[in-house]
Amino acid sequence: MNKVWAIAMIALRSSVRSKVVICLMLLLLVTIIGIPLTVKGDGSPESKVQVLVSYTLAFSQIILAIVTLWSGCAAVSTEVEDFRIHLVVTKPVRRAQIWLGKWLGLLVMNAVALLLTGVAVYGLLAYQTRASEWKEDEYARLQEEVLVARRLVPADMPPVDRAATLHLRELIASGRLEPGRSPEAAFTAIRQRMLIQTNSVEYGATRSWSITLPTRPPAGRKVFLQYKYQLGSLVQEPVSGMWFLGNNKDARQIMIPLQQGPGTHSLAIPQEMVGEDLEIIVGYSNIHSNPTTVLFDVNEGVQILYFQDPFVTNLCRTLLIQFFQLALYAALGLTMGTLFSMPVAAFTSIFIIILQLFSGFIETITQDAAADGSSVDPEGALTIVEQLTMFMYKGVHLLLKPLSTNNPLELLSSGVVVGWDIVAAEFLVKIVMYTGIIGGMGVLLFNRRELGIPA
Amino acid sequence: MEETSDIVLSVEGLHKVFKDFWGRPRAKAVNGIDFEVKRGEVFGLLGPNGSGKSTTIKMLLGLLHPTRGKIHVLGKPPRDVQSKVRIGYLPEESYLYPYLTARETLDFYGRLFDLSGPERRQRIDQLLEMVGLQHTGRRTIKEFSKGMARRIGLAQALINNPEIVILDEPTSGLDPIGTRQVKDLIQTLAERGKTVFLSSHLLADVEDVCDRIAILYAGQVQAEGSIVDLLQVDEHYLVPLSGLTPDQLQNVLRVLRETLGAEPELEHPRRNLEQFFMEVISKARASGGEISGAGAGKQVADYLQGAEETSGGGDVLEEILKERAPEPSPAAADPASEPVAPAGEDLDGRIDQLLGDQGDPKDE
Incomplete structure (x- = not known):
């Protein structure tokens, strides 16, 4: 040494x-x-x-x-x-x-x-x-x-994978799958559509999410509900809505009016709303004066944050x-x-x-090609050069993908x-x-x- | 090959072909050379530029891979890491870190030999004194003259007290004092049972210190053997005589004339330039002149001398002058050319007889 x-x-x-x-x-x-x-x-x-x-x-x-x-x-x-x-x-x-x-x-x-x-x-x-x-x-x-340093817990993922698989099977069985479209690409599209559906709240409707915390938030520290949404309409105006909070043991519902423009927002919620089983049920009612759908982000739509460590x-x-x-x-x-x-x-x-x-860009290229080969060559089959290029892109993507992980600076800030x-x-x-x-x-x-x- | 007690370095059928990017032969640097170096020997590799000397040395050290052939250094392949503990190497240029001081440089190389802190410090002190750079303080290598950097290069080659020392152009860039010191050092190392392998362009230096040489040309060994065997001219003799009166000289010449039947050639021996230079510098130093670079240095570091015999720490210049000054014959000043004894018994006897009590022949 x-x-x-x-x-x-x-x-x-x-x-x-x-x-x-x-x-x-x-x-x-x-x-x-x-x-x-x-x-x-x-x-x-x-x-x-x-x-x-x-x-x-x-x-x-x-x-x-x-x-x-x-x-x-x-x-x-x-x-x-x-x-x-x-x-x-x-x-x-x-x-x-x-x-x-x-x-x-x-x-x-x-x-x-x-x-x-x-x-x-x-x-x-x-x-x-x-x-x-x-x-x-x-x-x-x-x-x-x-x-x-707050712990961020996303809403439990709805069982879309199973539903998307069932739907895909139905499409294949009934011969309604688009010709030339691979089952993998169709599955990705169906799954994405279902996720959007499960995270959107139509006019007059109410939708709820279940969030299970891995640990109990420390006493005396605030718990935050963070949400991110946009509107189905072209005009992205502040919307009126109502949040409901509860848990399986405590049927109490706390109503918090929502009157904010689209984007990411957070609001402090009482810590006692975290149930004994560490679950929180969060519901949202779309009571906006104009008939529009509130689209919560698929990944960051509804999340709970609570204190974990000092900065x-x-x-x-x-x-x-x-x-x-x-x-x-x-x-x-x-x-x-x-x-x-x-x-x-x-x-x-x-x-x-x-x-x-540029690994993200390369990923997009390879995904596009996988989803729809015709996007590369509208005439149909890929030429040898294109196939080689795609093979190279995929190789580079495979090599570099594990390096594209979370950006800690974004989390820290x-x-x-x-x-x-x-x-x-x-x-x-x-x-x-x-x-x-x-x-x-x-x-x-x-x-x-x-x-x-x-x- | 296991290391035998006698052979410490062997080269067999060595070839080196440099190739270009596409693997096509570009230059044949070494073209089938063989030689062996025995323990305690001073072996010199001679040759003009491009003859393959440096390539051979680099292959001995594992810096280049032979295209063909075998090399064993201390019984191991050249890339063997453990055998490097017993090897010292001085490259033809001083490839040192320019921002380190002399002490830091030696400390770094000492660490690479896993020498303990106290041992490193002791050896560094002795080496710096030996090469005359003990007063360079915080000066970094980049501020050194070429000769000073060369001295540090030599010191680093000896930090591990190596069994075999490989020196590529060891006297290049050194002043006469440094050159003499290196030559004396090589001889001392050989006396201590260490093997020295060197290459040089300076034929006089090689002649002074080497026991055996190999002359390379076009990547091949053109001549190999001991200096004595290669350089001795069998038909000629040199009889050093000193203190003769003109009469005694005439008597000697007469006997020679009678014996040989021809007029003998008579020459006065001259001091060589090295001796003269040493005298001039010694006088200048005695009158108080100082220089900012390397000093004269001590003869040899104690740890290189061995425990039983350490140097007195004298000035190398004084030592050299002490050793050389009384010698009138250039042949006697040259350790590689020992005086040749006259072949004929009668010639011997007649000279003794002629000199009788009148002269005092130099004690050889």
Whole structure:
């Protein structure tokens, strides 16, 4: 470990001495200080926190990602190019130890940078959200809804899968399935339609959702109902409605009038409405003066939020997830630097990152093609080139899909808990799986590479 | 191949062909070479540029993979990690981290050998003193002259007290003092039972220190053998004589003339430039002149000397001058060219007789 640590410290010193890295670190400093001072948002407590937390951390993550990729690519490739690596590989050190040492050095750099970023963001946040800056109700909302880590529990999923399967079978049996449409695509469409139906409340109708909490909310803390909806009509005006709250044991119903425009809203509900079996029944009556349907969002239509952790804990877990991402980038840069010379390694790494960023777009392409082949070629069958392209898209999508996970910054800035389950999942995917594979490849290639080729 | 007690480095049928991206042969750098290096030997690899010296050294160290052939270093393949504990390597250029100080550089390489903290510190102190860089303080390698960086390169090659030292152009970039010091160091290492494998363009340096050499050309060994065997001219003799009066000299020449039946060639020995340079620098230092770069350095680090015999810590310049000054013959100054004993008994006896009590021949 002494050897690995020695190499790590050299890698760290090499990185922080690079002019590119110094410039980017200065940019990071400007970002941390500059964004909260210049970007004001709409003045609400939520937007203030969003600017500070979401934007600052997102920008600093981008800068650190570039720093890490650059340093990772340079760590091996430049030492191979200027032969400095000769004096290391001719010592009793395995190449895996050299790779690991360099990765560790980049991790130390990122850990320090993230820690400083976290402390700076938290300090600025504490300063900008101090009580004297806000009205009493705004400050209370900041403390209860934004600067916390609340557990978010969505409404129980209606059994649409079974219903959609039954419906699909009926369509196939009766020969009403559209010609050329695959059963999988038809199932997805039917399921989506059913989900929309179960989340829409027609004029004069009442619909209810059951929400089962995994744990009892802590005493003395507020429980929130958060809902997101739009209107079936073209005019998205504020609507009149009525919320009903209850549980299986307590038949009591609490009526809260709804008079808000479409979007996401939340309202505090009495904690005693959480039943002994931790279930809450939430109902909504559409009593709007104009006959229109209220469409609750399929995924975020009706949710319950309650206090789980302090904000700082959430911030730490978010930084940890960012750290995993940077560790993956470090491994990617190192492996590319093992394979290629510096500029090629840097461009290849950036290309892979861009592919990852566009993985959503690639997913859409592959899904469109799966749903309806004719969208690619209106004339009918796909050409060989198109099939190959699609095959490539699917391969890239398959490779990168596990990396497109939750955005912890969005959760953090909206006061939703970034749970240990997310942290563990990110660790498994980004460190164990992807860094493991990329690092393994890097070590393998490094082992096979001839390091004494004349320049 | 298991390591035998005698052979520490062996190369058999070694080929190296550099290929392009598509795998097509681009250059044949090494074309079937064989040699063996014995323990305690100083072996020199000579050859013009592009003859395959550096490629061979890189293959010995596992930096390049042979296209064909076998290499065993200390009985192991060149990529064996454990055997690296016993190898020291000085590359032809100083591939060091420019932002580290001399001490940090040696500490880093010491860590790669898993040396304990106190041991590292002790060795670094001795090595820095040996190469004359103990006063460089916080100066980083990038502020060093080429010669200073070379000295640090040499020090790092010895931090592990290696059994076999591989030196690629060890005296390149060094001043005469440094060159002399390196040559003395090589000899001391050999005396300590260590094996030295070196390549050099500087033929005089190789001649001074090597026991055996191989000359490479076009990737092949063109000549191989001990320096003595390769360079000795059997028909010629050199008889160093000192302190002769003109009469004694005439007597000697007369005897030679009578014996050989021809006029012998008479030459006055000269100091070589190295000796003269050392004298000039020594005088300059005695008059108080100081330089900012590397000092003269101590002879050899204690741990390299072995526990039973440590150097007195003297100045290498003084040591060299002490050793060399009384020697009038260039042949005597050259450790590789030992004086050749006259072949004929009668010639020997007649010279002794001629000198008699009048002269005091130099004690060899």
